Amino acid sequence: MAAGLLVDFGLALSLPKVEGPLQRIEFLGIILDSGKQTLEISGVRQAELLGLLRSASTRRRSSLKRLESLLGKLSFAATVLPGARPFTRRIIDMVKTAKGARGKVVLTADFRSDVRYWRDHVACWNGRASWRAPSTEPVVFASDASTSGFAYGLESCPAELERRLPPRFRVGAVRAGVWSAERGDAARQSSSSEIQWGEFFCPLAAAVEYGDLLEGQHLIFVVDNNSDVGVINRMRSREPRVAGLLRALCDVALKHNFTFAAVHRAGVDNVLMDWASRPEFHRFAADVPSLVWPEGAVGAVGVKFPPLQRPASLTYVNSRCLRFGRGGNSASWAACW
Secondary structure: OOOEEEOOOOOEEEHHHOOOOOOEEEEOOEEEEOOOOEEEEOHHHHHHHHHHHHHHHOOOEEOHHHHHHHHHHHHHHHOOOOOOHHHHHHHHHHHHHHOOOOOOEEOOHHHHHHHHHHHHHHHHHOOOEOOOOOOOOOEEEEEEEOOOEEEEEEEEOOHHHHHHOOHHHOOOEEEEEEOOOOOOHHHHHOOHHHHHHHHHHHHHHHHHHHHHHHOOOEEEEEEOOHHHHHHHHHOOOOOHHHHHHHHHHHHHHHHHOOEEEEEEOOOOOOHHHHHHOOHHHHOOOOOHHHHOOOOOEEOOEEOOOOHHHOOOEEEEEEHHHEEEOHHHOOEEEOOOO
């Protein structure tokens, strides 16, 4: 027992393998830092992963075994790096498709796009805040979409953040808009089968527009679409257009270091956003007192808003304001009005 110590349960504890107590400790290639409250992959693991990514980014073909090895490393890293998992979905699909195929696997443009993103962002992901106190008050955005328009707005946030927000971004501020005809969004959203994309557009638009104001916050997206709630919380989607929005949302979260989750609110309870997503009801009237009459009647449509859902302002935007970068992996906001 020179190298160990017998404990009460009859198990031998190997003292040479014992570490701590420390605020920063490595376990199976993952570094836990209780001081910074972060998780990160070790330098050795990171260097190994970057080497594989650089090699993959220069190839046009690859063996299935090499792809599976890369995917295994990425899956390990994605357990630690927040927002990384959506950038493995297309690689997973390609590996599944290649199962049983003979010869080398042709690497697609989507594969190379995600590999480049991993290669360029591993260092940015690593060591970002990964846990928060359960009592931390989240930033809550509510939203809704219809075949004619969309709306999103800030429903609640910590008091300290509220004091720093410009008036147009404070609690009660609502963005309402119509789908862009020039980008084809209007034609697509006229079909109810495409509404999942429209519903997901709103949380992404809110995150992009608020940008660095969300630094270090935890966001809750309240959406009227159960499918989108699942996509956001599980970080994956097999629908290519929705997956593109998910990657863009994760890109914004990485840039501004915030975490996010989603909850569902049925349309019957999502009164303000349901109303604001239909421009035929409000016609983008900017005078808020005229929007909410004493008895809750709005124009020709009777609407009674719950106390926490009364609009403080209504701003007109257009879906073409949200522009995607190369490969659908980044997003930026362009002020069109």
